[in-house]
Amino acid sequence: MGPCTVAGPSKQEKLVSRGRHGSRSDSFQGDTPVLNNPKSVLKRQVSPEELQKPGGKYLKRTFTIVGDAVGWGFVVRGSSPCHIQAVDPSGPAAAVGMKVCQFVVSVNGINVLEMDYRTVSHLILTGPRTVVMEVMEPLDC
Numbered sequence: 001m002g003p004c005t006v007a008g009p010s011k012q013e014k015l016v017s018r019g020r021h022g023s024r025s026d027s028f029q030g031d032t033p034v035l036n037n038p039k040s041v042l043k044r045q046v047s048p049e050e051l052q053k054p055g056g057k058y059l060k061r062t063f064t065i066v067g068d069a070v071g072w073g074f075v076v077r078g079s080s081p082c083h084i085q086a087v088d089p090s091g092p093a094a095a096v097g098m099k100v101c102q103f104v105v106s107v108n109g110i111n112v113l114e115m116d117y118r119t120v121s122h123l124i125l126t127g128p129r130t131v132v133m134e135v136m137e138p139l140d141c
Contacts, residue, residue, distance in 0.1 A: 040077065041085055041100045043138075048081050048113035051103055051136045058136040060105070063096045067129045074098055076124070079116035081105070084135070102135035 051058055065072050073091015076082045082104045087094050104112055107123045108131060124131055 040083075042078070042083055043101075043140075045078075046081070046103065051081060051105070051113065057139050058103070059139060061097070061102070061135050061137055063093070063098055063133050063135065065092050065096055065098070065131045065133065067131065068092055072124065072131060076104060076117045076120050081113045081136075082115065082117045082120045098133075098135070099137070102137045105134040105136055106132075108132055 050056060065074075068091070071091070072093050073088035073095075074084055074093040075086040077085040084093075084098060084100050084102045084104070087098050087100055104120055106112055107120060108127050110123060112120045112123065
C-alpha cells in the first residue's frame with residue numbers, strides 16, 4: 001500500500017503513509033487517519049498526588065515491553081503525569097496489555113511522575129530495547 005493524501009484541520013494536505021511507524025503520531029487505524037496532536041484521550045487531568053493517594057481509583061500495573069524493528073507501539077503525551085495517548089493494536093505494547101488513558105509512573109525504575117512527555121520519550125528512546133514501565137490505570141477508563 002502506497003502513501004495517500006488526507007486533508008488536515010487547516011485544509012492543507014498532509015502526506016501520511018500506511019503502516020506502523022513506532023512512536024510517531026502519524027498512523028492509520030483501519031481506514032481512519034490519525035494526525036499529529038490529536039485531542040487528549042483523558043477525561044480530566046490528574047495530579048501525581050492523586051495517582052499515589054491510598055485507596056484511589058487507580059490500579060498500578062507493570063509492563064515489560066520488548067521493542068521491535070519500528071518501536072514499542074505506543075505514544076506518550078502530557079506532563080506531570082504523562083499518559084498513554086495511543087497504542088498500536090499490532091505493536092509490542094498492545095501485546096502486553098498497555099491501553100490508552102494509563103498514566104506513566106516509572107520507566108526502567110526511574111520515577112517520571114513529574115516529567116513531561118518529551119523527557120519520558122527520551123528516556124524510552126535512549127534506553128535499552130526492553131522497557132519496564134509502571135503505569136496507573138483509571139478504573140473507569
